[in-house]
Amino acid sequence: MPGCCCAPNCKSNYAGEPSVRVHVFPNDPVRRAAWTRAVPRKDFAPMKNTVLCEKHFLASDYVKTSKYTDLKTGKTIEAPLKVFRLKPDAIPSVFLNCPQYLSRQNACTREAPVEKRKRLEDESLRIVIEKSLEEKRQQDKQNKVTSFSEFRNALPSFNTSPFWSVINMDSKVLFLDLTVD
Structure with missing residues (x-):
């Protein structure tokens, strides 16, 4: 059985309670400190095996698909993941049995500049390829002859x-x- 959730008033994975997925605190000191500050407990210091359950993360904090861009065609292939992964920048923000001000219900996330640049390049490349293929189809149609x-x-x-x-x-x-x- 996975560890019990460390969030206050959360009974996830306790005996007699339903089992849910849990996430170990990150090893990266910056992310670990952000997670520690997010958990509303006084003088909280997570140990090696301290975990938080999935109930304390927003749906937008999870990666649900895997993307691959084919370099030859410029097409992006997207496949759903069987097991969702937590995004690297995810911070626990939902604490249901705590005062409302401790929970962040709406995530205001912003796309990283590198990701945005790549997305825009992929999109413009896709548009150029589509235009090129359409021009070729029109040219072939225009140049098509059926008899001598x-x-x-x-x-x-x-x-x-x-x-x-x-x-x-x-x-x-x-x-x-x-x-x-």
Whole structure:
């Protein structure tokens, strides 16, 4: 059985109470201090095995999906996680059996600049790729010919390199490279 929650008035994982997931206090001193300040207990000093249950975190404090961006296509693939993970910057903020002012119900989170830049780059790359594919489809549609006579009629509108000499005859079209030595 996992450890019992250290939050005041929380009976999670006690005998006869339902079991819930718990989170060990972080090892990083800055995050550990933030968690310690967040728990409304006087002179509280967490030990090695001190835990907080999932009830003290907002739903937005959890990572519920895993994302991968394919470098070739620029597509972002997102898959749901079976077991949600706590975000690295999550701080316990919900203490139901304590005074209201000790709980933070609405998280005002802000996207990190690096993440925002990456998201915007991915989005602009996706838009450029979509435009490029659409232009190619339109160009293919415009340049599509279904018969030889259609090809001969459309030949003047095609942009051909000056390298080629194009000779259009009744039953054939010749593309020649004429060089004089």
